[in-house]
Amino acid sequence: MTLQLFAHPFSSYCQKVLIALYENDTPFEFRMLGPDQPKNQAELRRLWPVGKFPVLRDGAQTVIEASTIIEHLQIAHPGPAPMIPADAAAAIEVRMLDRIIDNYVMSPQQKTVFDALRPEDQRDPAGLADARAMLDTIYGWLDAHMQDRVWAAGDAFTLADCGAAPALFYADWSHPIPEHFAALKGYRARLIARPSFARCIEEARPYRGFFPLGAPDRD
Template structure:
C-alpha cells in the first residue's frame, strides 16, 4: 500500500496536490499527517525523505518527494488512472502547466498563502503577485479552450494539472481576487470536486495555526 506523508491540510498546498490527485483518481493509499508546527517535524520527515519536507510518498522500498515527482511516479505506476491526458498534445501541455506551477508564481504564493479556514475577504496585493494571477488565468483559458471540452477541468476530466493548480484556486477564492468568467468557473469546479471537499472538511477541523500563513496575524480569522 502506498503511504503519503503530508502536513496540515489547512496550510500545506504542496501536500494537497498529490493527495487530491490520488483521491480524485482512485489510487489507494494510506495517509500520515505530520503537523508543520510539531517540534520534531524535521526529524520525523527526514527519517523518510532527505529533503525534510512534505509531501513524501512511500512506495515499498522507494521514496518519492516533491509533488511533481510524485505525480510522475504515479503516472508510471498507474498509467490508466488519468494522471495525464491521453492525447499527446494535451499531455504535453498538461505537463508543461504542472512544471510551470511547480517552479513559478512565487510572488502569488508569498502574498497569498493557502489558508482554507480564512473567510473570503479581499486584500491588496503587490503588482508582481497580480502578474502571476494574470499569467495563471491566461494559461487556464488556453487549456480550457484547446482541451477542456470534455468537462469542467483544464483538460476536460480531472488530471494531475488540476491537482497542481488546486491550491491556486483556493487562493483566488480566499482573497477574493477578481478573475474572468472562465477562470471563475474553473475555481468553482475545483471547490465542488468531492475529493477537494473532503480535504477541506478535514482542514476546517484542525486547530494549529502558523503565523507565516496567516496574513492577518496576530489575528487568526476562521470561517
C-alpha cells in the first residue's frame, strides 16, 4: 500500500518530513489538508483526533509526530540517504540536535506567528519577548556549533537538518538572524540550496500570503 502523508506544504513540521521523503525519493501520496479538502481533514481527525499534522499512514499503521515519522521511514522504507546514523553514539547526537532545534528554534518561532494571529487585545507581549530572547540565545549557540561544520551533525545530512531547514527558514522571517552570526547564516543558506528543501520552498511559495508577519521579499 502506498504511504499517505496528511500534511500542508506551508507547515514547517510537514516540510521536515517531506525533506526526508525527497532525500530518499520515497513514493507517497500527499493528502492535502485545508478547507478545500474536507475528506482529508475528516480522515486526519479519524486517525488522530488531536488534529495536528503531519500524520503518516503506512498500511494499517498510523505514525504521528515529524521526528517519529522520519524514524519510521528509515526502518520501514529505507533509502540511500539514512537520516539517522547507524552508529549509536552518532545517532544520539543527531537526536539531541533534533530536539534542540524543535524546542528552541521551531517552538519560539511558532510563538511569534501564533501571537500575530491573535486579536490585538489577546496578544501576549511577555510571552513574545521570551520567544524572541530564546531565539537570540539559540542563534548564538547554533552559530558557535556550526563553526567548521557543513551540516548540524557534521558532514552527513540527517534528521537534525530536516528539522533545521524549515525552522531556520521561518525563524529568520520572524526574528532575523543577526548578520554577525556568519556560520549560522551560511548553514541556513546551504539548507535553502539543498534540493530536497528547495523543492519544499517552491511547493509552499503559493501560500506565503498567509504568513501573518508578512513574508519578506527574499528566499
